[in-house]
Amino acid sequence: MTAPALIQKARNMNTPDVPLTQDLVLVGGGHAHALVLRKWGMNPLPGARLTVINPGPTAPYTGMLPGHVAGHYSRDTLEIDLVRLCRFAGARLILAHATDIDRTARLITVEGQGQIAYDVASIDIGITAEMSIAGFDDHAVGAKPLDVYAQRWREFVASVGDGSIDPNVAVIGGGVAGCELALAMSHALQQAGATPEITVIEAGSQISGVGDMARRKLMRAMSQAGISLRTDARVTAIEATQVRLEEHDPVAAALTVGAAGAFPHRWLANTDLPLIDGFIETTPDLSIKGDRFVFAVGDCAAMPFAPRPKAGVFAVRAAPVLHHNLRAALTGGTRKTFKPQKHYLKLISLGSKSAMAEKFGIAFSGPLLWRWKDRIDRAFMDKLDHLPQMKPVKIPDVAALGTREIMQDKPLCGGCGAKVGGAPLAEALSGLADPTNPEIVTGVGDDSAIVKMPGGGFQVLSTDHLRAMVHDPVQMTRIAAVHALGDIWAMGAAPQVALSSLILPRMSPALQARTLREITDTARKVFDASGASLVGGHTTMGAELTIGFTVTGTRDTMPISIAGAHPDDVLVLTRPIGSGVIMAAHMEGTASGREVANALAIMEQSQSQQAEILRDAHAMTDVTGFGLAGHVLAICKASGLGAVLTQSDIPFYKGARTLSDAGAASSLLPANRKNAPTQGIDDPLMHDPQTAGGLLAAMPQAVAENALSELQNKGLQGWIIGRLQRGLPTVTIT
Known part of the structure; x- marks a missing residue:
């Protein structure tokens, strides 16, 4: 059976006739959980409701971070799109930090969300490199969480480029991670035309985490990149421009990166989870010690049954076992045992497009190994980026007239609430x-x-x-x-x-x-x-x-009604448009997770302050299902005026234009275009149905400008997008 057919078969199993009875909650978007989501989407468990809790819409892939820092990979290439994965898996995604777990009541506390109940839960939140050193929180950044470090690095490179910061970097930690990041940062800064001064600070006597042969190769590569190594050096404090060391001269640093070992997230220490040095203690089936309904995997977990270093390879290898055992916990089935390999291949980036491989104490390096590593990393990301597509709904061979035409249209999208078109709605309400x-x-x-x-x-x-x-x-x-x-x-x-x-x-x-x-x-x-x-x-x-x-x-x-607008009033809009096309693309699995999350975050914000500021409007409405053109036309018809909108002044949600140009559209778009035809520039986004859209107010120019100033003073947004004029009730886009 093909993958799409398999997905369609699985989707058919989750019909309304199968009640939801169990809550599975995945805390964190680590590598293992990402792979579980993919497998779940291929074959969801009937009756189980899946929830993912993660602070951001994406999760950086560890293996490609050095390549991203060096400039070989874009940000998009590096990131696992959790929004798309969760849509594919039929999971809800809560974009917030988990802060506590009550295993007696089976509740997970989520920042800003309250408590989320679970029947089975799994934790894959990775580690942090935040260190308990004076000044670290104010003047340094940990190499993990990766997304925080990557953002700080991009800002640093930009500041070096404009000359506002010296290219001096200190890396605390002389293990593989610290050396790899130092090499990547050196390469990127040199490519940007700077002459970097990078120092790796190691408390021990030598580079750790590799054998003698690999250590020699790393030291040679660092020397060639102009990277200094200070061993037997202990950091006492971090300041804005330097790192202070015990019994050593300070190290100049405009950027300080913490990469010394793996530290557990602090909130775990305040729970009753079984911990080993702050990491969650697990058993061979990956459930935690003493609780068969909570699992932990990845770097946040400790495996006393098979101690291993913190490495992404074990999370990836654990994913199939975790997926099986989560389903077993939800169904009462038999569980599998995770048996991590004792020896594994280390592939270490060397800054430029060269890499080193080490296994069994033997090390090799060169461009060919970079290409091998690149293929492995891209294959992993391709698996999570290119998700199998669902087969379209089968149209019956014999059906009533008109059935085939409707079923061939786009499926109902959520971006317009599956709203009925304006024409049949107006006809139905005309006699009320x-x-x-x-x-x-x-x-x-x-x-x-x-x-x-x-x-x-x-x-x-x-x-x-x-x-x-x-x-x-x-x-x-x-x-x-x-x-x-x-x-x-x-x-x-x-x-x-x-x-x-x-x-x-x-x-x-x-x-x-x-x-x-x-x-x-x-x-x-x-x-x-x-x-x-x-x-x-x-x-x-x-x-x-x-x-x-x-x-x-x-x-x-x-x-205020839609009938009170005056000639020469300007039109003020308080929100971007394009939510319909974004949500339509989201349901098709083609929208960027960051852009979906951005649109949703705006849509759920109150507009009570905007309404108060626009209280002197002559006419006002909110832009919802009938699109911007439809709602402007409603004001025109009720007020006996025409409207001219300036396309360049109209705000759009991030990503909406690209998706629209690519053909993404809400199922209500054709009806909106038919019911509110426009003149001038033909732009589908003018007809895009909105959910929780902005307020649209007709106001005198001076009043509108005062309102915009008041909005700005309160940290809110507003735009003058057009003007009303005497004439027939038409909408012209210029």
């Missing part, structure tokens, strides 16, 4: 207005209905829901709540109360309780912050997670 009800000021056609309050003032009412575009109920709740509040904010009203409307996938009572707790706690925080109260709601089970809210708001004076 009741002119005989004196309490209804406006109903169909605006962001929210407006109702007169008996004691004076007005109440606005709106409802909205989203089908899940990501697997994390917490993030989806934040986005859905902000999306629903957008209609209230757009009318200048103060949010009042909210009711939830939830559809949960079929799951066990325990998972129902966990999910509802996460959703309710998150929704309450969002609405509390906006000044509204979550007062209840309704929950059912169905095919997929869907989260919605009915929200009311109040305003003493007439709420």
